[in-house]
Amino acid sequence: MATTTKEKSPHLKRFHYTLDVAVDKPFNWKQMLRLLQFLKPYAKTVLPIAVIAMLVSTAVRLIVPVLIGRVAINIAVANQDVNLLIELVIGISILYLLSYIGNTVRIKYVNILGQNVIYDLRKHLFSHVQRLSNRFFDNRSAGSIIVRIMNDINSLQELFTNGIINLLMDVTMLISIIVILLVLSPQLALAVMVIIPIMFYISTKLRKNIRKSWQDVRIQQSRLNSHLNESIQGIRITQSFGQERANTEYFDGVNTDNFGTWRTATRKSAMFRPFVEMSNAFGTVILVAYGSYLIINGTIDVGTFVIFGFFIGMFWEPISRLGQMYNQLLMAMSASERIFEFLDEQPNVAEKENAKHLEDIKGHIEFDRVQFSYDEDRIALHEISLEMKPGEAVALVGHTGSGKSTIANLINRFYDPTKGSVKIDGNDLRDVKLDDIRQRISVVLQDTFIFSGTIMENIRFGRPTASDEEVIEAAKVVGADEFIQRLSDGYQTEVEERGNILSAGERQLLSFARALLADPKIIILDEATASIDTETEMKIQHALKRLLKGRTSIIIAHRLSTIREADQIIVLENGKILERGSHEELMNSHGEYYHLVKSQFQMLDQL
Template identity: 80%
Template sequence: MVRNNRKGKQKETNKHLNRFHYTVDQAIEKPFNWEQMARMLQYLKPYSKRLLPAAIIAMLISTLVRLAVPILIGKVAIDIALENKDVPLLIQLVVGIGLLYLFSYVGNVFRIKWVNILGQNVIYDLRKHLFSHVQRLSHRFFDSRSAGSILVRIMNDINSLQELFTNGIINLLMDIVTLLGIIIILFVLSPKLALAIMVILPIMFYISTKLRRSIRRSWQDVRIQQSRLNSHLNESIQGIRITQSFSQEKENTAFFDGVNTDNYESWRNATKKSAMFRPFVEMSNAIGTAILISYGAILIIQGPSNGGIEVGTFVSFAFFLGMFWEPISRLGQMYNQLLMAMAASERIFEFLDEEPNVDEKKNAKKLDSIKGHIEFDHVQFAYDEKRIALHDINLEMKQGQTVALVGHTGSGKTTIANLISRFYDPTKGAVKIDGHDLRDVKIDSIRQQISVVLQDTFIFSGTIMENIRFGRPDASDEEVMEAAKVVGADDFIQRLSEGYQTEVEERGNVLSAGERQLLSFARALLADPRILILDEATASIDTETEMKIQHALKRLLKGRTAIIIAHRLSTIREADHIFVLENGRILEQGNHDELMEQQGEYFDLVKTQFQMLDAI
């Protein structure tokens, strides 16, 4: 009934899904192969000298004890001690078996301890590697993927590997050793009875092979649906104010219900298929037991002299048969776990195989100190083949100049700023700083000398002091406070309950938009950059606060190259040089007075702004 209700809801909410478009992860159609598994196991290499061998030795000890006990009970205790009524031998066996189990217990304790330490270390290394790799990927990578999708890879997909590395690998080895040991022992004890019992194995192998591809694709679908769910959750939480302001809570809930239902259905389908394996194992166990009892009884009646078996051998077979299906059942579960791990690892390695679009040459030069002379030499840039953002741009920004970029939305202002920071590389031409093509320079050496302040600034969870110090981690408290004073942030910080030690939540929601922007100014200026980029940085600040910042910037921008992207006339009229952009081309350039005299596009922009102010 629940299933039908959910399907009904899904039909009702499909129309909501069509209203939105977001990038989702696609299933990776690759065959199950051991090369991928070998790559995953490479993360065990740092621990292959101590932890892994110790865990394997502990596993072998407990496994050998388990294999030895049924032989001691069947062949020694029953066929020798009880047959000959040898009580001292029987007592010795009881004591010996007890000591063996104690030895096995100690081995299991250390095995569990070591494999958990091993697994947690591997998961730590893998998550660190993936996060570090994602950190250095280019902006193009993040342009086509939601934050929720990336979060799923780093958290959920790596968590899916946790069970594999903590218990799965050692348990797999233990079950394989146990199975091989049992098979060898059974054929040594009685080849006839062993063959009779093993007749069921080909059927099990055939069924498991048929299920393999279907189960694997089901778990891939689970990962895709989880990615969609996380993406929507991340988007919904970040956009909750917009949702509530437009009274779209019901609409958003309906959309979530559709995504959540897809996630539920994918899990239900995957677990249903995975659960099919265990009943087959239990059925095989029942068939094997029936064969043992019926054919074993016949062999006992025949007796050893006529090619039959002794009672002790039958008892050992009964013990081993019970032990035989247990590892097979666990191997079935392990196989499902392995399929989940492979589906997750494919997605993890897809990210790890992603190369930055903005890559660093092996022989790239390190620029310890730049002057700030910027040049665009016939630069063309396109985000994709159909959308060219810049057309053959030639411009020069001299050292220490304050340059303004103005134009309508989509004219290419932010693109120019992104190319200067080398978040992207030009499609054609070259961007140069101090005469060096940025593609020939170490990325960090350039970015460490450039500060960027955006309109939508990001405040990290932590203290005010930590957020400002993000621009230069080695800065002293006094330097942090001085930067805040210069941009006029110190006044509001001192009014907070804990001052500079006040904790702010993610994105600084406890602060106003203007206060967050002031913190971003302080952060950028603390870094003491040679090039400062202000991308609509004063858009969220009131006029009075902007006047304070303008006064501070006159002192702080001296000797630095500053690129200002803004619509407010008050922000750009003092610039040394202004570039007017339209559809990725430079229409006009000059200072404010020169451009006003031309009465061109810039003149129209200024006139329009004044008309809007007069209307207010």
Template identity: 80%
Template sequence: MARRTKDQKAVSPHLKRFKYTQDQAIDKPFNWQQMRRLLQYVRPYSKTLLPLAVLAMLVSTIVRLVVPILIGKVVIDVAIEDKNMNLLIQLVVGIAILYLLSYVGNALRIRWVNILGQNVIYDLRKHLFSHVQRLSHRFFDSKSAGSILVRIMNDINSLQELFTNGIINLLMDVVTLIGIICILLFLSPKLALAIMVILPIMFFISTKLRKRIRRSWQQVRIQQSRLNSHLNESIQGIRITQSFSQERENTEYFDGVNTDNFESWRNATKKSAMFRPFVEMSNAIGTVILISYGAYLIIQTPANGGIEVGTFVTFAFFLGMFWEPISRLGQMYNQLLMAMAASERIFEFLDEQPNVEEKSDAVVLDDIKGHIEFDHVQFAYDEERIALHDINLEMKQGQTVALVGHTGSGKSTIANLISRFYDPTKGAVKIDGHDLRDVTLNSVRQQISVVLQDTFIFSGTIIENIRFGRPDASDEEVMEAAKVVGADDFIQRLANGYETEVEERGNILSAGERQLLSFARALLADPKIIILDEATSSIDTETEMKIQEALRKLLHGRTAIIIAHRLSTIREADNIFVLEHGKILEQGSHEELMQLRGEYFDLVKTQFQMLDAM
């Protein structure tokens, strides 16, 4: 399919939505403070791998600087001039030994630098992933999965070249340049200054390119993030795409995003490629100056400021070496700009702080009883969307409480506040009299199990998925939990039983089977509080009847919060809260609410009328 033009992309509603809901450019000036922050990840290796790599680099660099001097000033001006064959042979052997030493130094440098770089990349990726896992739900509400994947994978991968080669190569090239300049100025200041006259011009032009190159590589990262976001969305929603026969539209949508990614790479590489030809042109100018002015100085006598042939040859050697590190430094600068663009995006995530923060003096709740209280709680996802209005409710220890109401009434928000995925905007959520903001997150969440409508099954075996609720559980305990919730029957029918490998998101299992596994996972964790958020919606009526008794055992002695649209599943709840637009309209048992003949009565009546009509 041909790429879409810019005009075509401009009128695409999908692309408009896509462009303005993903990452935006980070407009920060290039600064060494950020580079120093990036180099902090090298610090753990500053006493081991780094000094070894630097030592190996210095050995090979010193050899490269010594050899041209030996060739020009000793081999040509002394050995050949005096026709001293013994000295010449000794010099040839000595130079061969020096080159061998340089080879060993380079081999060791490459080995140690690569080990150093891989360790730094490992540490950085681990740090970023660990940090992202600790962020609050608000962060994931505003960031797509593709955007997060790009930061952890692509952006960190783009730093790999910097850490495996860039840092040491930068140091090597700087040492080489300084050494060459000092040697050339010592041998012939006039010829050295003549050759280096073009350096200020190079510096001026290169600085003009910096901002443009940096911004272009930043755009590459942004477009990659958008591309990955769309790929993730397309793969996750492939069934919806195919069911509505939208494959062609989705392909066109992808083509537009892919074209943006292609154009960003093309633009960045085009700008980056401008530096190397300029360096090569400078090399050509320097060579012309060396030949013309150097030949003139050879003709002159030493008393009149002339130079010897050996000095000219040494200059020729160093001239080739002089522009090489400058060219590499240009490439290194491009690499540095790519690293800066990536590191800005990485540090943007690392600078994110959890909205749900844990106090330094937070209390550890070792043994939760399960008494829950909402004290004048108000919560808003944003300023324009208030989800809960001044909620006051109490869930006593061991009670089974149901939350009912229309979609968007605030049921799941209450469950999220109990698990402290969010903090209330006003008021307090308390467990056993403790404000959740005053206790540690782990001590609360380890004693709460949540079973969601959209059950997530990890890649791995059945037994590993159930054990996710308590990693130290024995096989017998896992199987017992599965039997209690009625999952053992279908597990035993699988080819390898509990050792059956499930694919990503458990696609080999039915929706009901995945839900049963989540029940077993929750039971195995032995929580004091259980939250069932539409947990039986994916289970057929026959299966639901089988697990009702298992749920009674599961919920016995525990505080349970059940969110359900199927009101038949909450008849036996001790207390039912009816919510509407973030407010509690009614509360009481099933019988009490039916006698009240209010909102709950209407919901039950409507639902049974729908069942009768089917």
């Protein structure tokens, strides 16, 4: 579904985040029942208390009008029985006190219920997203994922906090009032309720339109969040190119669309209440006219008329709330569709039910005629066969898009081969538990991600059970201890989001310490020294030797100093292996590697 966004700056083009939302489907009660499954953990504790409290307060509201009409008017007033009136006033006061207690308990426990269900649902969704494959994140922006976990689940809060219990209360009251009115006077009851079929018909016509409007709101919120996430993360690029005004203008367009969908949805939803109030007015007119006629004819007494007067006001109240509740259900269904879309998403890299544990590995890696495609139009690897022996350092060399990072991704099992197999110690990765694979592999990327928190916590991320002494030792080995000690609070220094208080080289040193602490059997360096200046690189060359010693290492790099000591260098081009061998062997063959090295030296000479 596409939505046109106002663009005041024609030169600023953006990717439009689109979502496939089926707006013409009928209300999905099966999906709503699935959503209500999250109430199960509280079905024997919190929920019964809230329901009992609701029934008590509802019963009081139903009993009081009957007491007033039947006892107060027909007996006490008719017979001028003051004592009975006093007893009745005391009795009604006690009932209202009981109702107050019931309402207090109901409000307390429905809030407990709602907050717990929202907590469980958000935790469940986040945990599920954590286990999804890389391909899932390749096709979605961070903002669109955040809006599902935050905004869409927040939209369900009102449903679980008040909606479900209020729905039960209103349905109970509505059915009870109808039964009481039919028992008291079937003629008058049918007369005042004649408007219900008309109201039901018109409201049904409005439902589809209102539901579509709330789905449009969700789409625009996702687009707004995606743009915000992109803008904040890319603020330095925006400022460096002086595009702040253009970016603000584009945001104004997205924000205007979001405002417009909210305004449309709320305007349509607001039509329910006036419509119900108009129905209430018609019902009251019929009650006064036809009820008075029945009193004059002696068909009903004054007490019954008074009871009808009480219940007519109470009758349209739950109908009005049910109309609002339906709007709430529409919003909840719109949000739940998007939540369950993620929950129904299965990892492309699935773990077999009978996957075996990989207790320990030596680090022997084999690619057996591996072919891989990120999409149908482009093959990233063409039947690659290679072997990496335990403890061997293997360098992957080639131009951008040659398949170097793809090989690293397949070793980590972020993706599965389209054809062929990737094996570690003779075990096909598809037959082994994912956690066992990834706990024995460490990856150091060019764009190191530093989490908010302390330096100590960031390094310990590699092995959460490590002691402070082990963390510090790992930092010393890679040469990070020196700059950490210069920080205001040393290892307890709080780093900002993404580690912005640190230089690129310092962040990279932390990633080396993190990888070393994990003590992996296989380590992947994906352009890991690209962000480090020459002076810093010289300091960590010794640390790299310590880091890679005894481990199978896959090194993706362009710098000759990083790869020349590799046991095996594999030269890739367009997903195929052109050459392989040691540095000396490849230089002597005067092939593609030789020309890459020569061109690098020529570039250095020109500096």
